[in-house]
Amino acid sequence: MLYTRKGDTGTTKIFNCDQRISKSSQVSEALGVLDELNSFIGWCKTRDSLQPVLSVPTGMKRPSVQPLSTILNEMQEALFIMQAEVAGAPKKIHKRHITSLENTINAIEKVLRPITGFTIVGGTELSAMLDVARTITRRAERQLVTVHEEGHEKISAGTLAYANRLSSLLFALARFVNHTAGISESAPSYR
Template identity: 30%
Template sequence: MAKVTTGTGDTGYTGLLGEQRVPKYDPRPETFGTVDEATSALGLARATTNDPRVKEVIYHVQQELYLLMGELATPPENYEAMGLRITSEHVQSLENIEEELKLEVNIPNKFIIPGDSIGGAALDLARTIIRRSERMAVKLLHDGVIQNGEVVRYLNRLSDLIFVLARYVEVKSSLAQRPQEGE
C-alpha cells in the first residue's frame, strides 16, 4: 500500500525532483500546485460528461499536465536527467484539437457567462485555474526560474482549448435537451 503521509512536509518544506527542498510557498510549488488544481477541476469536468470524445480530450490533457508539473518541479541541475519537457509538439497538438472542435461549434464573439451546463461550468472553472497557473509560470519564466517558454505557450493554448471545449459541451448539452421531432 502506498504511504500517503510521509511527514517530510511538516516543517513547511517540500521536495523538488532531486535533492532540493524549498518552502511550500516557493513559486515553484505554488505554480505546480495550481496546475494540480486545474487537473482536479478537469477531472470534475470529465466526470460530468458522457461524451467519449470530451472524456478523451480531458484525460489526454490531464496526463500532459502531470508532465508539465514534473517539469516545473525539476530544478535546473536535474532538468536534463529527468527528461520532463513540454515541447512545441504538445502545443501543436492542443491547437489541432481546438481547430477540430471549432469546426463543430460556433464560438460567439461576446463574453460568455459560465453556467449553461454543469459540464461547461466545470470546464470554465478549470480554464480560470489554468489561466492563473499560466500567470504564475510566466513569472517563473521572466524571473529565470524556468527556461522553457513552451510551458507558458502550452498553458495559454490549453486555456483556449478548454474554453472551446466548454462551448462544445454546452452545444451538445442543449441539443440533447431539445425535443425530438414527433414529441
Template identity: 35%
Template sequence: MVKLNKIYTRTGDDGTTALVAGPRRPKHDLRVESYGTVDETNSVIGIVRLHTTNMVELDAMLFRIQNDLFDLGADLATPDTGEALSYEPLRIIETQVTRLEHEIDALNADLSPLKSFVLPGGTAAAAYLHLARTVSRRAERQMVELAGIEGEAVSPAALKYINRLSDFLFVAARFANNTANSGTSDILWVPGQNR
C-alpha cells in the same frame, strides 16, 4: 514508472517540499505554487469529466490533457539548473502544444462566431470547464512570473501549453453548451444590462 509505497514521509512537516531535482523549497515557493495550480486545474478537469461521459470525443481529449498536466507538473518540479542529471527529465514538448491546437480547431469548427463575451454557465460540463479555464489562467500567470525570476527556468513549450490549455477549455465549454446532447447554448454577456 512511479512507485508510491508510503504516502506520508514527514519530511514536509517543516514547511518545505522536495523538487524532483534540486534543493528543498518552501511550500509557498512560486515554483511549488505553479505546479500546485497545475494540479488544481487537473482536479477541476476530473470534475468536468463526470459531466462529459455522453461527449466521447471531448472526454477523450480531456483525459489526454489530464495526463499532459502531470507531465507539466513533472516539468515544473524539475527545474533546469544547467547541471547534468543522471536521467532525462520529463518535459512538455511542442507536439503536445500542436495537438491541443488541432483539438481546439476540431471543437471550434461547428461553433458559430461569437458576438459577445460568454458568461460561465449553461451545462454543468461548461460551467466546470470555465472554472478549469480560470484556474489554468492562474497557473499561467504564476509560470510566467516564475520564468521572469533570475535563476528560474520554465521551458517555452510549457508556457505555450498552459496558454493553449485555457483557449482549449474556453472552446470546450462552448462545445459542451452547443452539443446536440445538451440542448443549451452559450450564455452571452449583455453590457450594462442591469444598470
C-alpha cells in the same frame, strides 16, 4: 508511505534538488496550481453521460472521433509533464502536444458560431466546470510565467504555449458542450 513528517515545518523537496524549499515558494505554488487543475479536469471526466463526441482532424484523410474524456485525459498527461518540468525533471512539452490542442480547437471552431463578445458562463454543469478549469489554467499560466521570469526554474516556451492554448481549448470545449446540449450562449447586459 503517505506521510514522512518532513514537510511539517513548511518545506518540501522537489525532483533533482538536494535542498528543501518553502511551500510558499513560486515553484511550490506553480506545482500546486497545476495539481489543482489536473484534479479539476479529472472531475470533469466523471461526467461521462454528459460528454459529447468530437471529430478532430489528425492530418490524415479521415478525422479522429474522440470522446471528451479522451481529450481531457490527454490534458492530464500533459499536465504531469509540465509539473515534472517545473520540478526540474528533464521533461518537456513538445510541439505535438500543442498541435493536438490546436487541432481540437480548430475542429470545434468549425461547428460553433464565431465569438462576438463575452458570454455568461453556465448552461450545462459540464460546461460551467470546463470554464472553471479554464480559469484555473489561466492562474497556472500566470504562475508559470512568474516562475520563469523570476528565474526559479527555466520554463520552456512549449510549456508556456501549451498553458495558453489549453485555456483556449477549455473555453472552446465549454462552448461546444453547451452547443451539443442545445443551449444558446447569452451575453452580459452590462446594465
